[in-house]
Amino acid sequence: MLRLLSGRSGRLSLAELTGELGLPKGTVYGIVRTLISVGFVEQDPESGKYRTGAALLHLGSSYLDGNELRARALNWSDWLAARTNESVRLGTLHDGQVLVVHHVFRPDNSPQVLEVGALLPVHATAMGKVLLAHHPYLADELGNNDALPRFTTSTITDPGLLTLELERVREQGWASEVQELIDGEASCAAPIRDRRGIIVGAIAISGPIDRLCEGSEPHSKLIAAVREGARTISRDLGAVPW
Amino acid sequence: METCEERTALSDRYVAAIDQGTASSRCLVFDQQGRIVSLSQKEHEQIFPRPGWVEHDPQEILRNVVQVVRGALDSGGLDFRDLVAIGIANQRETTVVWDRRTGQPVHNAIVWQDTRTDGLVRRLGAEHGQDRFRDRCGLPLATYFSGPKVSWLLDSAPGLRRRAEDGELLFGTMDSWLVWNLTGRHVTDVTNASRTMLMNLETLDWDDTLLAAIGVPRVMLPTIQPSSRIYGEAVGSLGGVPIAAALGDQQAALFGQTCFSAGEAKCTYGTGSFLLLNTGNRPVRSGHGLLTTVGCKIGDEPATYALEGSIAVTGSLVQWFRDKVGLIGSAPEVETLARTVEDNGGIYFVPAFSGLFAPHWRGDARGVIAGLTGYVTKGHLARAVLEATAWQTREVVDAMNADSGIELTSLKADGGMTANNLLMQFLADVLAVPVVRPIVAETVSLGAAYAAGLAVGFWPDTETLRANWHKAAEWLPQMDGSARDKGYRKWKKAVQRTLDWVDDDDD
Ligand SMILES: Nc1ncnc2c1ncn2[C@@H]1O[C@H](COP(=O)(O)OP(=O)(O)OP(=O)(O)O)[C@@H](O)[C@H]1O
Ligand SMILES: [Mg+2]
Numbered sequence: 001m002l003r004l005l006s007g008r009s010g011r012l013s014l015a016e017l018t019g020e021l022g023l024p025k026g027t028v029y030g031i032v033r034t035l036i037s038v039g040f041v042e043q044d045p046e047s048g049k050y051r052t053g054a055a056l057l058h059l060g061s062s063y064l065d066g067n068e069l070r071a072r073a074l075n076w077s078d079w080l081a082a083r084t085n086e087s088v089r090l091g092t093l094h095d096g097q098v099l100v101v102h103h104v105f106r107p108d109n110s111p112q113v114l115e116v117g118a119l120l121p122v123h124a125t126a127m128g129k130v131l132l133a134h135h136p137y138l139a140d141e142l143g144n145n146d147a148l149p150r151f152t153t154s155t156i157t158d159p160g161l162l163t164l165e166l167e168r169v170r171e172q173g174w175a176s177e178v179q180e181l182i183d184g185e186a187s188c189a190a191p192i193r194d195r196r197g198i199i200v201g202a203i204a205i206s207g208p209i210d211r212l213c214e215g216s217e218p219h220s221k222l223i224a225a226v227r228e229g230a231r232t233i234s235r236d237l238g239a240v241p242w
Numbered sequence: 243m244e245t246c247e248e249r250t251a252l253s254d255r256y257v258a259a260i261d262q263g264t265a266s267s268r269c270l271v272f273d274q275q276g277r278i279v280s281l282s283q284k285e286h287e288q289i290f291p292r293p294g295w296v297e298h299d300p301q302e303i304l305r306n307v308v309q310v311v312r313g314a315l316d317s318g319g320l321d322f323r324d325l326v327a328i329g330i331a332n333q334r335e336t337t338v339v340w341d342r343r344t345g346q347p348v349h350n351a352i353v354w355q356d357t358r359t360d361g362l363v364r365r366l367g368a369e370h371g372q373d374r375f376r377d378r379c380g381l382p383l384a385t386y387f388s389g390p391k392v393s394w395l396l397d398s399a400p401g402l403r404r405r406a407e408d409g410e411l412l413f414g415t416m417d418s419w420l421v422w423n424l425t426g427r428h429v430t431d432v433t434n435a436s437r438t439m440l441m442n443l444e445t446l447d448w449d450d451t452l453l454a455a456i457g458v459p460r461v462m463l464p465t466i467q468p469s470s471r472i473y474g475e476a477v478g479s480l481g482g483v484p485i486a487a488a489l490g491d492q493q494a495a496l497f498g499q500t501c502f503s504a505g506e507a508k509c510t511y512g513t514g515s516f517l518l519l520n521t522g523n524r525p526v527r528s529g530h531g532l533l534t535t536v537g538c539k540i541g542d543e544p545a546t547y548a549l550e551g552s553i554a555v556t557g558s559l560v561q562w563f564r565d566k567v568g569l570i571g572s573a574p575e576v577e578t579l580a581r582t583v584e585d586n587g588g589i590y591f592v593p594a595f596s597g598l599f600a601p602h603w604r605g606d607a608r609g610v611i612a613g614l615t616g617y618v619t620k621g622h623l624a625r626a627v628l629e630a631t632a633w634q635t636r637e638v639v640d641a642m643n644a645d646s647g648i649e650l651t652s653l654k655a656d657g658g659m660t661a662n663n664l665l666m667q668f669l670a671d672v673l674a675v676p677v678v679r680p681i682v683a684e685t686v687s688l689g690a691a692y693a694a695g696l697a698v699g700f701w702p703d704t705e706t707l708r709a710n711w712h713k714a715a716e717w718l719p720q721m722d723g724s725a726r727d728k729g730y731r732k733w734k735k736a737v738q739r740t741l742d743w744v745d746d747d748d749d
Contacts, residue, residue, distance in 0.1 A: 065572075065574065065575055065578050066578075067574040067575065067577040067578050067661075067662070067663075068572055068574040068575060068578075070574065070661050070663070071572075071573065071574040071658070071661035071662075072574075074658075074660075074661045074683055075278055075281060075683065075684060076278075078278070078681050078682060078683065078714060079277060079278050081681060081714065082275070082277045082278075082681055082682075082712075083277065103715065104681070104714045104715065105681075105712075105713055105714050105715060105716075107681050107712035107713075107714065108712070109712055109713050112713075112716075113716075114715055114716060114717065116663050117663075
């Protein structure tokens with residue numbers, strides 16, 4: 001059933017499912033209800049048709065191959081680095097951490113080391129917050145801890161505060177982190193979506209706070225550039241513009 | 243994309259580059275800082291009429307080019323008035339012959355990878371050897387170059403040769419075909435002309451000895467122009483924008499990497515891969531299997547020359563692995579598959595699909611996978627596919643070091659395959675020098691934009707352009723010397739096993 005629903009046609013009615021599977025309607029309905037209860041299947045509120053649910057897509061560590069994401073985002077990651085004059089990273093979730101799948105140096109020809117393959121903490125990076133905000137299961141898991149690892153005096157270690165922060169991230173559509181991982185450094189990230197609107201990664205710029213921030217937040221121009229970069233990559237991946 | 247910065251005269255305008263490649267055509271729009279503003283791309287059909295033959299439909303390519311220019315403008319929220327100029331970079335050597343009156347091609351374009359001229363090329367070299375024309379044109383006799391393709395084409399159907407001699411047919415590489423259709427002028431640029439085997443490297447004009455020997459009538463040839471100069475205004479569909487540059491794609495990439503001075507080099511990793519070294523205002527003859535070619539000619543300035551190591555099959559091996567073998571669903575997945583294993587499992591893949599290009603120039607070679615045992619898995623195959631690109635680069639870098647007498651100290655890499663981290667790391671490992679990628683991986687387009695922008699005064703000089711080059715990534719060598727040497731030894735043995743495969747009665 002899941003294979004049918006994730007196939008080309010995407011959305012199927014109960015009658016169509018019954019026809020395709022060759023099972024009694026009652027049996028099919030029972031299976032559908034079970035799958036809906038665990039989030040593997042969703043019912044479209046308008047058409048009443050069934051489709052695969054978000055939980056299914058969250059089963060794997062990442063839904064789009066990191067190498068694929070890097071290749072597809074290459075030009076616009078460069079664009080973001082050139083536009084903001086800061087280094088750019090692309091990250092996906094991997095075993096509860098942020099895996100850096102792409103890294104563009106700050107375009108000033110200073111010595112820098114490629115960080116592809118590095119793992120970063122989810123709760124202390126802008127990329128991590130973006131990915132967590134759209135991954136309720138992992139966020140819940142973190143919430144069960146008493147305290148999260150501390151890196152600086154600004155790291156959010158209280159799971160309750162993190163939950164509030166993630167709500168804010170979801171609402172505003174981007175995340176920032178100011179001296180939460182490294183003293184004197186900040187980062188700002190936005191989500192990358194695929195054609196189904198599923199978040200497949202995050203793109204971030206990072207750098208020293210005196211360049212990145214104005215007061216306690218990143219410059220609005222920089223935030224706008226990060227969001228525009230994320231939107232353009234998403235559009236290239238087939239996401240409907242938003 | 244963003245067009246909201248302060249509106250001032252030139253700094254608010256843009257240059258568009260058309261990159262008419264082997265696999266696709268794209269258009270990129272750049273701002274005055276050399277940053278990408280928007281992009282559009284469309285693939286065209288690869289026509290394989292027989293083993294070894296590769297063709298394109300010139301009309302399809304022309305339609306795609308017009309479409310991607312429009313597409314790039316649309317996605318950037320721009321129109322033709324925002325453009326100061328258009329520059330063209332193109333797949334080189336690919337040969338089109340068309341009717342001067344109707345504009346209809348008389349045959350599909352014969353693509354650079356096509357080996358149908360093998361017999362003709364061997365006959366031309368029979369008494370005098372493969373380097374018969376090297377002094378005049380800088381090239382060895384090989385199926386790669388345009389001249390023999392034109393000659394084959396004129397003999398492919400009755401009456402064509404006579405019509406060509408009567409001035410009814412025109413020849414051009416892709417730059418000529420596009421410029422003729424966009425401006426009505428029959429011209430080519432000197433870098434493209436240097437790939438035909440018909441141009442004299444010293445005079446930069448068509449060479450009557452070469453024309454007579456290869457059998458191409460002079461009347462069908464375009465006029466040779468500098469790479470950076472206003473060729474004309476685009477009529478009709480492209481809204482009157484000046485076409486202000488044309489370069490072969492690899493020369494464009496050399497320019498886009500700002501390798502303006504003698505001694506500067508780059509390698510572009512696309513369908514094939516091409517290492518070019520700027521040798522200044524003097525053609526340097528190769529003693530080690532490289533090509534001598536024109537690098538660029540800006541207006542009335544003297545031409546700069548380059549040494550080139552051409553590798554026919556690199557990215558196209560990944561594509562073959564995806565489309566014909568089916569072990570991966572997309573090109574980047576080759577890295578994922580390759581990372582499922584630690585090493586190549588002892589196998590070496592020499593993709594001599596079109597024979598071997600530099601530094602071997604062996605039309606009689608065909609591909610092999612050497613070292614197969616029952617131990618080998620698909621992961622090892624994926625590794626060998628990627629390593630093939632690196633080892634082939636090693637061969638041309640060795641030839642380049644030998645010819646130029648200077649050792650390469652770092653490699654400037656660009657093109658689509660630079661998205662592959664495993665490959666870039668392995669490349670640094672087998673070359674034993676750092677590999678760096680610039681902030682614009684699309685250097686082909688950037689170079690065409692630079693050349694066009696210079697012609698119309700959008701940029702004052704090449705020094706201004708140098709300031710736009712920034713390092714975006716760097717891979718440092720990590721492999722130990724003995725592993726590198728052993729790998730290279732095995733690679734060379736595998737190369738030996740590709741040779742002398744094609745027989746006279748093969749077709
Ligand atoms: N991540 C990757 N790993 C390996 N190969 C890749 C990767 N991404 C792209 N490629 C290969 O690179 C090539 C595409 O690169 P690029 O776009 O620079 O070439 P191209 O410009 O289309 O070539 P041409 O100009 O000849 O048409 C394809 O052959 C593809 O197989
Ligand atoms: Mg190309």
